[in-house]
Amino acid sequence: MEYLIQSTSLYLKLNHVIKTILVDDHKLFCDGLEKLLTETGEFQVLQKFYNGRDLLENLTKNQHPDLLVLDIEMPGFTGLDAISRIKLNNPAIKIVMLSMHEENVYAKEAFSLGADAYLIKSIESRLLIESLHKVMKGEKLFPYVNKVVKSDSPLSEREEEVLRLISRGKTSEEIAEKLNISPLTVKAHRRNMIRKLNAKNSSELMTKALEQGLL
Secondary structure, three states: OHHHHHHHHHHHHHHOOEEEEEEOOOHHHHHHHHHHHHHOOOEEEEEEEOOHHHHHHHOOHHHOOOEEEEOOOOOOOOHHHHHHHHHHHOOOOEEEEEEOOOOHHHHHHHHHHOOOEEEEOOOOHHHHHHHHHHHHOOOOEOOOOOOOOOOOOOOOHHHHHHHHHHHOOOOHHHHHHHHOOOHHHHHHHHHHHHHHOOOOOHHHHHHHHHHOOOO
16 A cells, blocks of 8 residues: 555656546536636546446546546436446546535445545535545545444444335335435445345345345
8 A cells, every 4th residue: 555655646746637537417517626626737637528328438548547536426327337347447547436415325335336535525625636636645535434334234224224115115216205315325225235135136135134134
């Protein structure tokens, strides 16, 4: 890790600017972020994309981007869907999720998929710039990940709530309404539970949950 940080710091000193790609379906926000980063003189925005599909179709190794800043909720592919695909073809790129969602389920999933940071859009401009520099130096920033884990269950309390509602045949929309969360959050919980219980799909998730006494 020390070698990684030293190497990255040397890279920044030699190249001066951090080659960046921005992805957000809100054009006004994306343009504002570009302006903020460019005005520091420390970032060069190579491209902007407004949905995940365009990002995946147009991101090539030839661009040699250093940093990718992307939102979660976008048309086509979500930011979370894109992480592992991007890392597969661009393993050196740093990925920062910049989202409006503070639920730690998103931060946990982003971390597990290989992202380097999960930040909230309400972050102050100064702190955002500082955070991006920390990421480029090799730090992992996930301030919204709840590190308290139940010892008697692999699932969080909220995941168990979602699991019980799934077992009753509730749809993602019905679960979202009952728990006062977004359907996207429900789907993220479902993916996390499938991964945690080593299941292949929702049906097998129910079977394994019953076997482990989680229902």
